[in-house]
């Protein structure tokens with residue numbers, strides 16, 4: 193009902209969420225990817241939709257679904273595709289949450305035909321992909337920009353560096369310290385660090401519940 197949806201906390205807000213891995217082609221049958229399932233980003237997109245937001249979900253290859261939700265899903269494969277889709281949807285956004293696991297590098301050349309094996313070892317030269325989040329941080333105006341950080345060591349320090357370097361409002365630090373958390377898991381243990389460096393740590397919980405915690409912090413800021 194229209195009059196009920198207008199009371200929801202994210203009513204009238206445009207949220208753009210990225211999710212999943214990117215795949216970087218080597219040849220027509222091979223790619224470089226990562227183990228990201230896309231779950232965290234999909235849960236954020238679905239929770240934001242339930243809270244009344246108009247949601248655009250830019251997703252790399254993922255088995256997750258938003259069926260039944262009024263979410264605009266844009267499927268991408270590579271980091272460069274994702275860069276384009278995020279920039280296409282940036283101007284209208286009130287909030288951008290970059291939860292995708294973007295490949296930092298891609299093969300310099302993509303072979304037209306399947307690479308045949310021979311007796312020699314081979315190597316693949318990798319070149320840097322654009323940093324999507326950093327590029328959005330450079331052009332943002334009213335948008336609340338949220339990033340993720342996945343670290344294995346020195347985690348708070350590295351997360352704070354990313355927050356500053358990418359001009360973010362918040363960074364969500366994924367604690368891999370906890371064996372309940374991370375890629376391919378249903379739970380996450382996070383710490384949210386905001387741009388004035390105040391920190392909020394949460395218990396390990398389901399990714400659906402983590403999504404709500406993240407959105408509550410965003411709603412407080414809007």
Ligand code: CTP
Nearest residue numbers: 290291292294321322323324325339340341342
């Ligand atoms: N990110 C991005 N574009 C990239 C790489 C990362 O937008 N090419 C985003 C991720 O989606 C995440 C944030 O930047 O929200 C941090 O990603 P992470 O991989 O933790 O950090 P990097 O800056 O890539 O640094 P490193 O991998 O060396 O830790």
Ligand code: CA
Nearest residue numbers: 293294295296
């Ligand atoms: Ca990275």
